[in-house]
Amino acid sequence: NAGVMQNPRHLVRRRGQEARLRCSPMKGHSHVYWYRQLPEEGLKFMVYLQKENIIDESGMPKERFSAEFPKEGPSILRIQQVVRGDSAAYFCASSGQGANEQYFGPGTRLTVT
Amino acid sequence: GNSVTQMEGPVTLSEEAFLTINCTYTATGYPSLFWYVQYPGEGLQLLLKATKADDKGSNKGFEATYRKETTSFHLEKGSVQVSDSAVYFCALSGIQGAQKLVFGQGTRLTINP
Numbered sequence: 001n002a003g004v005m006q007n008p009r010h011l012v013r014r015r016g017q018e019a020r021l022r023c024s025p026m027k028g029h030s031h032v033y034w035y036r037q038l039p040e041e042g043l044k045f046m047v048y049l050q051k052e053n054i055i056d057e058s059g060m061p062k063e064r065f066s067a068e069f070p071k072e073g074p075s076i077l078r079i080q081q082v083v084r085g086d087s088a089a090y091f092c093a094s095s096g097q098g099a100n101e102q103y104f105g106p107g108t109r110l111t112v113t
Numbered sequence: 114g115n116s117v118t119q120m121e122g123p124v125t126l127s128e129e130a131f132l133t134i135n136c137t138y139t140a141t142g143y144p145s146l147f148w149y150v151q152y153p154g155e156g157l158q159l160l161l162k163a164t165k166a167d168d169k170g171s172n173k174g175f176e177a178t179y180r181k182e183t184t185s186f187h188l189e190k191g192s193v194q195v196s197d198s199a200v201y202f203c204a205l206s207g208i209q210g211a212q213k214l215v216f217g218q219g220t221r222l223t224i225n226p
Contacts, residue, residue: 004156033213042202042216043157056213091156093214100145100164100206102214104156 002027004094004105005074012111013082021077021108025094032075033102034067037089049075082112115140119203119217126193127225134188134220136177136203144205146170146179146186147214151200160188160201195224 005024013019025032030050035043048056049069060067064082069075079086089109093102120135138144145164149157161170166181175190186203203217 006156035214035216042218043214045213045215048213059213093157100212101147101159101162102206103159104149106156 004092004103006090006092006105006108008108009106010109010111012113014113015083016081019079019082019086019110021079021090021092021110023075023077023092023094023105025075025092026103029094029096029103031095031097032069033093033095034075034077035091035093037091037107039088043091046077079110082110084112086110087112115144115205115207115215117203117205117215117217119201119220121218121220122200123221123223125223125225128195129192130224132188132190132193132197132222134201134203134222136186136188136217138184138186138203138205140184140205142207143181144207146177147204147206148175148177148186148188149202149204149216151202151219153199157202193222193224195226198222198224 032049034046037043045059047060047067064080066078089107091107092105095102116139118137147162148160150160151157161172163170163179169178177186177188200219200221202219204214206212
């Protein structure tokens, strides 16, 4: 039973480019969460999605960031026009219906040069 | 709002020493409480959890008890090993299922042989 999968594991982008991060939840899980971890800090919630719906985006920056979880395929976190301050590790987690345990993927480490 | 405060690190101990990492929380209602562990270069792994007052979560020799009166969830282990070296995060989630996690800042633990 595969766990949460994220790709790519490492992503390098120049300032102004777009970054697309992908997350496939655990089999049977319909809830996806994205978190950001800045160097030497804890994880900060960004967005919570169910299939085709954004449930809570209270942690998402107002500009340049968007997320989706389509009916088919992985969840995507998209960052447009990246800046150096976007450099961080982005983690995806998933949970089952009605469950409060979240299972994390290995993360995508984004470096903006 | 909900928040989690953890004992500041880094913490360095010798093998077989007793470990305590303090965690206190502020929350409305009765949150679920978690400890996650992050090994270098990896995502977070759920270590243990407790969902109501006086519950004790335990796993791999680690324990934590949900103390409502002191709003605490301290992590303990009687005899640490070198392989326990990692960053430990205390977290809470809302009283309903499938809610975002609020994390403490993390405590880096190093165990010397």
